[in-house]
Amino acid sequence: MKCLTLNSHSLVEPEYEKKLAALVEGIWKEQPDVMAFQESSQSVGAEEVPETELEESGFVPCPFCPLIAEDAKQAKIRRDNHAFRIAVSLRSLGLAYFWTWTGAKIGYGKYDEGLAIFSREPVLAACQFYLTASHDYQDWKTRKALSLSISTGKEVSSFVCVHMGWWEDDEDPFSAQWKRLLGHLRPLKKSGHIWLMGDFNSPDQVRGEGYDLIRDSGWRDTYLLAEKKDSGITVPGQIDGWRNQENTAGMRIDYIWLSPERRKDQPLQILSSRVLFNGRRFSSVSDHYGVLIEWEYQPAALELGGLQK
Numbered sequence: 001m002k003c004l005t006l007n008s009h010s011l012v013e014p015e016y017e018k019k020l021a022a023l024v025e026g027i028w029k030e031q032p033d034v035m036a037f038q039e040s041s042q043s044v045g046a047e048e049v050p051e052t053e054l055e056e057s058g059f060v061p062c063p064f065c066p067l068i069a070e071d072a073k074q075a076k077i078r079r080d081n082h083a084f085r086i087a088v089s090l091r092s093l094g095l096a097y098f099w100t101w102t103g104a105k106i107g108y109g110k111y112d113e114g115l116a117i118f119s120r121e122p123v124l125a126a127c128q129f130y131l132t133a134s135h136d137y138q139d140w141k142t143r144k145a146l147s148l149s150i151s152t153g154k155e156v157s158s159f160v161c162v163h164m165g166w167w168e169d170d171e172d173p174f175s176a177q178w179k180r181l182l183g184h185l186r187p188l189k190k191s192g193h194i195w196l197m198g199d200f201n202s203p204d205q206v207r208g209e210g211y212d213l214i215r216d217s218g219w220r221d222t223y224l225l226a227e228k229k230d231s232g233i234t235v236p237g238q239i240d241g242w243r244n245q246e247n248t249a250g251m252r253i254d255y256i257w258l259s260p261e262r263r264k265d266q267p268l269q270i271l272s273s274r275v276l277f278n279g280r281r282f283s284s285v286s287d288h289y290g291v292l293i294e295w296e297y298q299p300a301a302l303e304l305g306g307l308q309k
Contacts, residue, residue: 075103083116155192218260
């Protein structure tokens, strides 16, 4: 299977239409099985997409996690929704996905900024939940996660799209968001592997912060597990959220994490990890680069005469 994650920046990007076309072309050529997009936006005042048209595009509604008691408002899917346009464009090329989207907050004063996940396999379950203590849609720091579960052949696996905050945030630091995320993931552990895909705002070279916290929690960085890999750099320089930070040239802050090893009868092999949409492997389409991994199940070891082969 192939999994792609990208902080798309979407409608905020200059020359958006050109970059959307380049993104669709790259997806069509690589044909990932699962895709996760952060900062997947739509204009607040754009025309709503009729339900019949949404269904035809492969859209799957995504309810809130049962742990969310309040009646949170859902943004309607609008005509210029980044995920909707990707889905429609790909279907016009003969590549159909099931997909879901949620708005997390108002971005740049005029966008419903949210998350999207795509799957080539039918969606068995979908869910969304908050990572931040604040659920204020007008608060630019509000964060959500979005998950879907699909059959991956040998099990039901869950794929979770996340966009985390910063380690040193005074109001809602990374560590608090990580704790909430783990709490929401507990019900998913009853099935198969869990994949965390997204922008974690945690450089891998910084010790004692977000990256180390995730690894110390038992999660596995698929970049490190990959048999073949490139530099892994996902941010070429200073971007929004990192303008006043040092050592921001060539950061790796976008990851695909694999849940702690639990089932020895279904070992996984990460075949490769590649950076896409970086100007070398397809045109740059965002202020982030994408990460594409390819993986497969390995046959369980056969015990013969007390030996494993």
